[in-house]
Amino acid sequence: MTKRKAFPIRFDPRGDKPSGRSGRTVLVAGGAGFIGSNLIRRLLDQGDRVICVDNLSTGRFENIGTLISHPRFCWVQHDVIVPFTVSGPVDRIYNLACPASPPKYQADPLHTFKTSVLGALNLLDIAEEKGARILQSSTSEVYGDPDCSPQPESYRGNVNTVGPRSCYDEGKRAAETLFYETHRTKRVDIRIARIFNTYGPRMDPEDGRVVSNFIVQAISGEPLTVYGDGLQTRSFCYVSDMVDALQMLMEAPEGQHSIFAPVNLGNPGEFTMLELARMVLELTGARGPLVHMPLPKDDPLQRRPDITRAHDLLGWEPKVALREGLVPTIAYFRQELQAQQRLAAG
Ligand code: NAD
Ligand code: UDP
Numbered sequence: 001m002t003k004r005k006a007f008p009i010r011f012d013p014r015g016d017k018p019s020g021r022s023g024r025t026v027l028v029a030g031g032a033g034f035i036g037s038n039l040i041r042r043l044l045d046q047g048d049r050v051i052c053v054d055n056l057s058t059g060r061f062e063n064i065g066t067l068i069s070h071p072r073f074c075w076v077q078h079d080v081i082v083p084f085t086v087s088g089p090v091d092r093i094y095n096l097a098c099p100a101s102p103p104k105y106q107a108d109p110l111h112t113f114k115t116s117v118l119g120a121l122n123l124l125d126i127a128e129e130k131g132a133r134i135l136q137s138s139t140s141e142v143y144g145d146p147d148c149s150p151q152p153e154s155y156r157g158n159v160n161t162v163g164p165r166s167c168y169d170e171g172k173r174a175a176e177t178l179f180y181e182t183h184r185t186k187r188v189d190i191r192i193a194r195i196f197n198t199y200g201p202r203m204d205p206e207d208g209r210v211v212s213n214f215i216v217q218a219i220s221g222e223p224l225t226v227y228g229d230g231l232q233t234r235s236f237c238y239v240s241d242m243v244d245a246l247q248m249l250m251e252a253p254e255g256q257h258s259i260f261a262p263v264n265l266g267n268p269g270e271f272t273m274l275e276l277a278r279m280v281l282e283l284t285g286a287r288g289p290l291v292h293m294p295l296p297k298d299d300p301l302q303r304r305p306d307i308t309r310a311h312d313l314l315g316w317e318p319k320v321a322l323r324e325g326l327v328p329t330i331a332y333f334r335q336e337l338q339a340q341q342r343l344a345a346g
Helices: 034-045 102-107 109-130 166-186 210-219 239-251 273-284 308-314 322-344
Strands: 007-009 025-029 049-054 073-077 084-086 092-095 133-139 190-195 224-227 263-265 290-293
Touching: 025 034, 025 109, 034 049, 034 239, 084 109, 092 109, 092 239, 102 109, 102 166, 109 133, 109 166, 133 166, 133 239, 166 190, 190 239, 210 224, 210 273, 210 322, 224 273, 239 263, 239 308, 263 308, 273 322
Parallel strands: 007 084, 025 049, 025 092, 049 073, 092 133, 133 190, 190 263, 224 290
Antiparallel strands: none
16 A cells, blocks of 8 residues: 655744744644634744644634744645655644544544544654654543542543543543553653633634633623523633743653643533533623523533642642633624624625
8 A cells, every 4th residue: 555645844934033031943833723823822922933833624714824924934725644754853732633522522422532543643753753742632631521529630531431421531541541652652752731721811702612602692682591400510711821821831850650640630620511601691791691502412411620640740720710711802802893893894
């Protein structure tokens, strides 16, 4: 069988010397998405060079559009399931490429699974070739519908292998295995972040996750769609806290062996969806109403991270409470909707 030729990415930082802390070259797969575009701004501000690879399936060009002229930024539209090479050095790789919203990752389940598995393999190949350190964005979904709370990293999970969420959950579980075995057998320097629900500016208003849905509905004067009885819980982390945590995990020294094992990252504050809906109504000044819709199959009933490991290993804990983080998030969605209305009005 002939091997498919890898897609070549050339990175030519336009003569600009990296000015910051490290002057590293950082590859961010999935960088046009919500978390990725927040991370990229931080990296550029710190003086790094950034290569963003994204197929724009759930990410938005608007998230990175203003960076296009930045001399240390390069962006390539590419699907990570297709092997690719990068010219020049790469020091760090963040693998954030994967749809994260349930309706989005369920829209093309096979592609979601391939993104997690083939995307991980292709990026691990680049890490091995370049001697780069690589971080995987895993997820609390590896715990499925957990029967313990909070969830520590040692909990093995309760995932349905053939349910509507399995393309995402099992893809992410497989990716953790690929990362760990690549570390064990090839000494590639890996990090695995189990990210819990994260929200904030640069989320797509059409994303379909609960925070964006409730805020967009509230400021558009529409009813807030509560799935099921609304008593299921989630723990919401503001994006600046998550970007801090991802960077701290990435930059933590190799010395301690446990740094290669998965680390929960999230905010342990736990809320029911009814509590979230009421908070969004209060902060937007909207009146509701709330409408109840069927609970999607296999929707986890509770979720809350045990972040002891992140605290002990990294000295990290989130700083932004949900009520506090919702304020700039609501302001961001207001601006987004106004911009969309102006565009529609011509
Ligand atoms: P997002 O959907 O906004 O971003 C994902 C990005 O990956 C998008 O820009 C998308 O276009 C890109 N992408 C998807 N498939 C791709 C492919 N095959 N090739 C290239 N690019 C591809 O989601 P997000 O919230 O920013 O999540 C980022 C990462 O963090 C994801 O891997 C997700 O699984 C993980 N994560 C996020 C959360 C959260 O609450 N936001 C929770 C747990 C895990
Ligand atoms: N949810 C809701 N209304 C919405 C969207 C989601 O009540 O409009 C619920 C969903 O059923 C789940 C929780 O909110 O219980 C979080 O959903 P989300 O899609 O944000 O992320 P998940 O943690 O399920 O991946």
